[in-house]
Amino acid sequence: MISRLSDEKSRAAIAASIERRRVDARGLLFRTVLQACLLLTLALLAVLLITVAFDSTDQLGARFWDFLGGTLRSQSGDEQLGVHQAIYGSMWIAIIVALLAFPIGIGAAVYLEEYAPRNRFTSFIEVNIRNLAGVPSIVYGLLGLALLLNGQIFGLDRLTGGRSTLSGGITLAILVLPIVVITSGEAFRAVPTALREGAYGVGATKWEMIRTQVLPYAAPGILTGTLLSMARAIGEAAPLILVGAVTGRLGDNPGLFDLGALDERFTALPIVITSWTQQSGRDAGFATAAAAAIVVLLVFVLMMNSAAIGLRNRFEKKRG
Amino acid sequence: MTDMSVAYPERLTVDQLQIAPSRRHREAIIRYTLLVTALVSVLVSALIVWILLREAWTFITEVVWADTWGQQGWFPRRGLYDIPTIIVPSLIVTGIAMVVAGPLGLGAAVYLSEYANRRVRSWLKPALEILAGIPSVVLGFFALTWIAPNLVGPIGRNTFGVIGAVILLGYAAVSAGIAKAKIKQYREGVADPSARVGAVASLAMLVAVFAVAGAWILGVWLDFAPNNAGSLAAAGIGVGILTIPLVASISEDAMAAVPDSLREASAGLGARKMATATTVVLPAAISGIVAAFIVAISRAIGETMVVFMAGGAADAARFTDSPFEGGLTMTAAIASLASGTDSVVGEGLTFQSLYFVGLLLFLFTLTLNIIAARFVSKVREAY
Incomplete structure (x- = not known):
């Protein structure tokens, strides 16, 4: 070894290889491939958004307010074709999800993070919630079908009126419940222990501590989670198919605040998109109607998502 | 004498x-109210399991098992429940989905975690999150109206052309490698002057082969009539x-959980x-990456709307193992049986068959999720 290093020629070679700047061709290729993966993904997203936007101009560009105010029709050329019932349906579903899933989900997260003793039963509940979050959405539809429509266990069909807005809303509330619990739980875990101890130190009870310290500190995180799960609920279609959302024609046309209509038949934006997409083979005009309905849905969903993302980033930055 | 009662205050009581x-x-x-809210999720799980088992049990005990294997297809309204007809397309769709999502997702993750600087990340991560938030019905529409005619159509129609193009591209890659080696030799002055010629x-050969491969692919792409027919491949790409x-x-x-000290070392x-x-x-990070793939497989198997819209089959399907034909996955079979008519009608066990398929789906995804959770906890243990 030593003899070789003292060799004049090897020394020159080593010096040359240290001093020379070589292009790392493999590394560059690797980096380019990685970039290509990301760019292709974003390109697909861009193509998706552009395709939908272009297709939708036939409806949204030509008859914007008519489309928003119109109803379900059997012909795509119908002047009254539109998504008004679907928007109301989706809004009511969102309200029901907010009223049911948010209090129960946040309550469960408070219990699991603040009260629950560290024992087997608690970890059973936690594992159970994580597994629920992975159950395919259509299985929740099967649950809604058996429980709320056919009334197989508690006779709940009398309460919900079978295929109704209420059934759809409850099913989706059950669907997003584990997501709300998990995201709120994360928000609670991020609360500094010092805040809790400070509250105890001035004589607060557990609940007073949670109400005055934990909940306000975790509020942005909880809000992020609830916004994301709300977006998920609004975009979800599979369970609604099973609880009987209307795809064809919806006779009644109730107003937004017509509470009596909650136990009547309903439709929702994702359902309308599905139905119109499937009908586009028979009647090509429905493809543009579906694209227009997608734009309406995406406006709601992306607004909630970007609000959630922005909120989270802002507080992450603030709290380091 | 001093008054003792002043020196000793009253005794404190527990009260x-x-x-x-x-x-x-x-x-x-x-x-206790909060405990009840936590128990709601347990109740939901119990209800799901109970309802799936109850209806599926009726199906399992009453179905003619000879009709569930080797039949011509899945025709629940006629009492033909050929299980391979819905399992095989599920596997095809999941397989194609992973071929798409595996490399793209992992490549994007490596780039974001190892290469991208903070400014690039602050742009790219929200963009990926937007993609994550897009509802599956939107992907279903996209799969049927764009992926099917523009991506799957040409491949399905010109399978041989595509295979030829792939072989040519492989050949081009090999000759690229040769060219690179020759150039390296020439630069380092190891080889004689003829290396320059080589x-x-x-x-030149590389350029030629790339040109031919490109022309071939272009030809394949141009040589098709756009159609709006869905297929398992289109649905798979969408998923x-x-x-x-x-x-x-x-x-x-x-x-991100891998400590920087390893990178620095x-x-x-x-x-x-x-x-x-x-x-x-x-x-x-391999455990976490494996977990990511398993969770993605579980999600792909459970995905309903993309296949329901772009899978190219109505409420019944013949057996198919070709990705370029229409088919029903387990999820699409449930959805399509429940939609269309007002209630699930047909031969006696049609309604129960929904729950049988649902149970299969539930068991598949539950198993995958439990395995994935194991892998994730391994990552947590390691660092």
Whole structure:
């Protein structure tokens, strides 16, 4: 070894290889491939958004307010074709999800993070919630079908009126419940222990501590989670198919605040998109109607998502 | 003598130390209310399992088992429940989805975690999150109206042309490697002057082969009439796009959990960035990456709307094992049986068959999720 290093020629070679700047061709290729993966993904997203936007101009560009105010029709050329019932349906579903899933989900997260003793039963509940979050959405539809429509266990069909807005809303509330619990739980875990101890130190009870310290500190995180799960609920279609959302024609046309209509038949934006997409083979005009309905849905969903993302980033930055 | 009662204050009692009974009561009420909300999820799980098992049990005990295997297809309204007809397309769609989402998601994750600087990340991550938030019905529409005619159509129509183009591209890649080696030899002055000729010649060949392959692919792409027919391949690509953000975010979390000291040690030993990424970071994060793939598979199997809209089959399907034909996955079979008519009607066990398929689906995804959770906890243990 030593003899070789003292060799004049090897020394020159080593010096040359240290001093020379070589292009790392493999590394560059690797980096380019990685970039290509990301760019292709974003390109697909861009193509998706552009395709939908272009297709939708036939409806949204030509008859914007008519489309928003119109109803379900059997012909795509119908002047009254539109998504008004679907928007109301989706809004009511969102309200029901907010009223049911948010209090129960946040309550469960408070219990699991603040009260629950560290024992087997608690970890059973936690594992159970994580597994629920992975159950395919259509299985929740099967649950809604058996429980709320056919009334197989508690006779709940009398309460919900079978295929109704209420059934759809409850099913989706059950669907997003584990997501709300998990995201709120994360928000609670991020609360500094010092805040809790400070509250105890001035004589607060557990609940007073949670109400005055934990909940306000975790509020942005909880809000992020609830916004994301709300977006998920609004975009979800599979369970609604099973609880009987209307795809064809919806006779009644109730107003937004017509509470009596909650136990009547309903439709929702994702359902309308599905139905119109499937009908586009028979009647090509429905493809543009579906694209227009997608734009309406995406406006709601992306607004909630970007609000959630922005909120989270802002507080992450603030709290380091 | 001093008065003793002044020096010794009254004895404190337990009652004085305790908070007011009304406050204590409220605490207890709140605690039990919260416990009840936590138990709701247990109730939901129990209901799901109970309902699936109850209806599926009726199906299992009453169905003619000869009609569930080797039949011509899935025709639940006629009492033909050929299980392979819905399992095989599920596997095809999941397989295609993973071919799309695996490399793209993992590549994006490696780039975000190892290469991208803070400014680039602050742009790219929200973009991926937007993709993650897009509802599956939107991907279903996209799969049927764009992917099917523009991507799957040409491939399905010209399978041989595509195979030819892939072979040509492979050949081009090999000749690229040869050209690179020749150029390297020439630059380092190892070989004689003829290496220069060799380098130029192989470069020219590379350009030629790429040109032919490109022309071939273009030809394949141009030689088709757009159609709007859905297929399992179109649905699979759609599901793949849907699961890219999932793969990317879980793998990136796993790579972010790898301590920087490992990267620094690797760099200190003289490894380049690529070597660090592939031989240090990826192996260290492998459990999390495996978990990402398993979760994505589970999500792909459970995805309903994309297949229901772009899978190219109505409420019944013949057996198919070709990705370029229409078919029903387990999820699409449930959805299509429940839609269309007002109630699930047909031969006696039609309604129960929904729950049987649902049970299969539930067991598949539950198993996958439990395995994935094991892998994730391994990552947590390691670092």
